[in-house]
Amino acid sequence: MNEMSNRLVSIIIVTCGRRDYLRSCLDSIKKQAYSALEIIVIDNSLNPNFSQEIIKRYPEVKLHASLKNLPYCGALNKGIEISKGYFILCLNDDVTLDEGFIEKALGGFSINKKIGMVSGKILRSDGKAIDSTGLFLSIWHTAKERGYGLKDIGQFEKEEYIFGVNGAVAFYRREMLENIKIGSDYFDTDYRFFYEDLDTAWRGQNFGWEAYYIPEAIAYHVRGATARAGYGIDKPYARRYLNSDLHLDLIKNRYLTFIKNESFFRFVLYLPFILLYDFLVWGYILIFRPSLIKKFLLNLKYLKSAFKKRRLVKKVENQKMLDKNNML
Incomplete structure (x- = not known):
């Protein structure tokens, strides 16, 4: 963990103007035990008043106000492009993090230098049901969120290798993203929503990168704010x-x-x-x-x-x- 202790983590959040969600997300970031953070918000709301609210309430945030509504992957690409971090944490604005999330998740990258992706345990907002404990490729060639919808009873408490990370809380080594990008795109801009996380994970695996799961790193996702609760990608x-x-x-x-x-x-x-x-x-x-x-x-x-x-x-x-x- 000493190797990672002073590495800058760039956090990129794409928002369409959902005040309450974004505030909860940013407030949870401010409480992180790990302090070497760069917070970038890509504001897709096209609302100057909303942009000013963010700047006033969170002066530490680097705000990029889009002049047009960017597709999600395009907005993430813009955030990575202007970021400086050694690690990149992409968050949906309806996500909140436990205080130790970043510090604990960084430990996954220290397992070996080929770890390019780290997932924590992502729970639903009630803290009882699982949203994801790692992304996998199903035999149907769909994205499979391990544990999706199950009650969290401690069945996924082992650190282990996984296939990829859920896009709502996607932690990457920047070197991997630079290594696998297509032209100038880290995430494929032919995608608007869905599967960009599996595509990135799969491409990373093909390039020799690996993904790791750290159960002690806890995040909460309001599944249903971005895709309706009860919806399973593989159903x-x-x-x-x-x-x-x-x-x-x-x-x-x-x-x-x-x-x-x-x-x-x-x-x-x-x-x-x-x-x-x-x-x-x-x-x-x-x-x-x-x-x-x-x-x-x-x-x-x-x-x-x-x-x-x-x-x-x-x-x-x-x-x-x-x-x-x-x-x-």
């Missing part, structure tokens, strides 16, 4: 809780994610599960939301873009592997 029939645009993001981004990151061998291996999942999803859409089919077809350009990015990522990945071998 195809829960899509009724989403409006059509968010539903489209969810479907589209799943395809973008595995197109860019999955190996051909694993894709073939898991193809029966992928097809079964797609049968359920598209069957539901055909019956209950047929208008989404046209919307999806109008967004096929993103699939084409994903294949281009796959080639670019593989090229960079292979070049970095070659450079590494030449150094041995």
Whole structure:
């Protein structure tokens, strides 16, 4: 932990003007035991009065007021671009942190230098139910939040390696984000909402980075403020809780994610599960939301873009592997 004790942590929060949530989030950051912090708020509210409120109430915050409503990933990219931290903590504005969260989570990065992502135990706002204890890739090729919705009875108290981190409380080593970015984008701007955390985790894993879980680092997430409570990413029939645009993001981004990151061998291996999942999803859409089919077809350009990015990522990945071998 001594190695990490003076490293600057940049905290990036994207907000659309939800005062109460943002205040609770920032107040919890001010109480952190770890003090080497840079707090950046990307204000997407397009409300000058709200921006002034933040500056007045939290003078230590570096505020970037967007001139237009940026997609979530674009806003995160802007925050990382202007940040200076050795570590990057991306927070939803409906998240609050225990006082020791950052100090304890930093311990995960000291396990080894290839730890590029750290997750704490993320609980619902009532502190009783689990929101996430780590992000995993399901056999259906969906994002799987371990423990999602379960009562916290101490069943996830072991430090261990995981696949990735939940986007609501995503702690990254900056070196990893720089290593895996596509062009100038840390997070893929073809994503609006959903799957950006799995995409980043998967890309990191493909580049040789690892993720680690620290159960003592506790955070609380008001699931339902950003996506309705009761909605599970891996439950195809829960899509009724989403409006059509968010539903489209969810479907589209799943395809973008595995197109860019999955190996051909694993894709073939898991193809029966992928097809079964797609049968359920598209069957539901055909019956209950047929208008989404046209919307999806109008967004096929993103699939084409994903294949281009796959080639670019593989090229960079292979070049970095070659450079590494030449150094041995």
